Amino acid sequence: KFLHSLSSGINAEYGGSSKTNFGRQEEMLRLLYEAMHGVFISAELSLQSHDFTVTSPFPTDNQDLLESLSLIYENCALFSDLYLRYPDVSDSLYPRITGGFRLTAERSLTFCWERGDVFESGVNRKLLHLAMQDLNLLPRVQDYGNPYRHKGMSSSEKSKPALKQKKKLPRGPALSRAKSEL
Numbered sequence: 001k002f003l004h005s006l007s008s009g010i011n012a013e014y015g016g017s018s019k020t021n022f023g024r025q026e027e028m029l030r031l032l033y034e035a036m037h038g039v040f041i042s043a044e045l046s047l048q049s050h051d052f053t054v055t056s057p058f059p060t061d062n063q064d065l066l067e068s069l070s071l072i073y074e075n076c077a078l079f080s081d082l083y084l085r086y087p088d089v090s091d092s093l094y095p096r097i098t099g100g101f102r103l104t105a106e107r108s109l110t111f112c113w114e115r116g117d118v119f120e121s122g123v124n125r126k127l128l129h130l131a132m133q134d135l136n137l138l139p140r141v142q143d144y145g146n147p148y149r150h151k152g153m154s155s156s157e158k159s160k161p162a163l164k165q166k167k168k169l170p171r172g173p174a175l176s177r178a179k180s181e182l
Contacts, residue, residue, distance in 0.1 A: 025089045029082060030097065036075045037101040040108050043068040043075075054114045076112045077124060079105055080131035087134060087149045106137055113138075 046068040052059070059065040083090045094102060109132055112119050119128045132138040134146055 022089060025086055026093050029086060029089055029093055032082060033079070033093070033097050033101060033105075034099075036079055037097070037099060037104055039071050039075050040104045043071040044104070044108070047072075054111060058117055072108050073112060073118045076108050076119075077127060080109070080127045083131050084127070084134060084146060085148050087146050106135065109135070109137060 046064060050062065050065050052065055052068075059069070083094075109128065113128055113132060119125045129138065130144075130146070133140045133144050
């Protein structure tokens with residue numbers, strides 16, 4: 001629910017395809033990705049300090065481990081959603097974020113994919129699968145395509161449907177009817 005409201009908020013505020021909107025979307029995503037980077041790193045350090053691996057059983061009694069896992073899962077879902085919804089902006093921004101964000105994000109996505117407990121099935125698994133295909137972390141299925149992607153589309157795909165033509169009005173003076181009173 002949070003992801004949906006965040007995405008719809010970004011769409012409302014930064015939607016559109018003009019260059020100014022692209023710049024605004026890029027700035028917003030840069031800030032979000034940088035914040036996610038810090039969360040990924042702190043959660044990974046916490047998992048490593050508890051010797052938690054991909055094959056470890058799901059922790060039910062350790063609150064610190066549960067918090068770290070939930071941070072990784074939530075941020076992977078958010079990252080996947082943003083990357084899929086804004087692929088053109090993300091493609092231009094993703095390699096330029098400093099501090100090893102790309103490696104950290106890919107490591108976290110792979111961790112979630114291999115664990116499979118939260119992203120076991122349904123929409124979450126599909127979201128993660130599509131994002132990992134888009135990032136080339138998994139081989140792409142033959143019919144893969146991101147409907148939000150605009151790069152590489154032919155001009156006929158980008159063109160909007162033709163607007164309805166206005167009805168031509170006859171030119172010249174218009175005669176008005178005289179009002180008659182009874």
